[in-house]
Amino acid sequence: MGVGKSTVGRLLAERLGLGYRDTDEDIVAAEGRTIAEIFVDEGESAFRAIEKRAVHTALAEHEGVLALGGGAILDADTRALLAGHRVLYLSLDVEEAVKRTGLNVARPLLAVNPRKQWRELMEARRHLYEEVATAVVPTDGRIPGEVADKALAVLADLVDRAMDEFIAHGSTNGRNPLVVGCGWSSAPRHGDGE
Numbered sequence: 001m002g003v004g005k006s007t008v009g010r011l012l013a014e015r016l017g018l019g020y021r022d023t024d025e026d027i028v029a030a031e032g033r034t035i036a037e038i039f040v041d042e043g044e045s046a047f048r049a050i051e052k053r054a055v056h057t058a059l060a061e062h063e064g065v066l067a068l069g070g071g072a073i074l075d076a077d078t079r080a081l082l083a084g085h086r087v088l089y090l091s092l093d094v095e096e097a098v099k100r101t102g103l104n105v106a107r108p109l110l111a112v113n114p115r116k117q118w119r120e121l122m123e124a125r126r127h128l129y130e131e132v133a134t135a136v137v138p139t140d141g142r143i144p145g146e147v148a149d150k151a152l153a154v155l156a157d158l159v160d161r162a163m164d165e166f167i168a169h170g171s172t173n174g175r176n177p178l179v180v181g182c183g184w185s186s187a188p189r190h191g192d193g194e
């Protein structure tokens with residue numbers, strides 16, 4: 001949470017010439033209320049149900065870069081869906097995360113004791129982020145433009161490796177190595193390219 005998914009996702013989409021979409025923004029637009037209001041009105045589990053629908057819709061509809069909410073990966077069905085996409089995990093150290101998010105009331109899970117909350121959330125979630133990640137991009141000490149540069153390099157490397165695999169084995173395990181629309185969610189869906 002607060003690692004820069006939305007900030008870097010937008011930059012990355014610009015640099016790739018792709019569309020950008022953000023599931024938190026989709027939720028706010030569809031619900032007509034802020035995420036903090038949804039948490040206060042209905043609680044976290046209701047928010048997670050809304051978020052799950054928003055993420056599944058965006059994954060089905062969107063072809064560019066998709067920024068997810070920080071807790072979207074808590075849902076097992078969502079994690080399974082992400083397996084068909086190129087997913088970048090933007091990592092961050094707790095001290096810098098707290099500086100970035102501060103006491104921002106827009107993030108209800110960090111409203112009280114943000115340092116402790118952020119650390120506990122990360123400890124509980126890190127294995128899930130790692131499970132869905134195609135690659136990790138560390139963001140500590142990098143300004144957003146540098147994170148986007150690093151993400152582009154990581155994506156180029158993924159495409160190179162897929163090409164090598166294709167040349168060596170005539171197969172890329174169902175992924176098309178020439179699709180450049182890489183990002184949080186833009187890999188070809190299962191069945192594409194057939």
Ligand SMILES: Nc1ncnc2c1ncn2[C@@H]1O[C@H](COP(=O)(O)OP(=O)(O)OP(=O)(O)O)[C@@H](O)[C@H]1O
Pocket residue numbers: 001002003004005006007008024067068069070100101107139142143144147
């Ligand atoms: N690399 C960076 N260096 C410094 N500040 C950053 C960096 N990336 C993002 N920020 C700042 O940190 C804050 C959080 O960024 P952002 O909203 O993009 O995070 P997020 O991962 O989308 O958060 P959430 O999980 O709540 O959606 C913003 O104020 C943003 O300007």
Ligand SMILES: O=C(O)C1=C[C@@H](O)[C@@H](O)[C@H](O)C1
Pocket residue numbers: 001024035068069070071072106107108109
């Ligand atoms: O990490 C989280 O659980 C969250 C992150 C944000 O993107 C929002 O989806 C919401 O504040 C919850």
Ligand SMILES: [Mg+2]
Pocket residue numbers: 005006007022024067068069
């Ligand atoms: Mg965001």
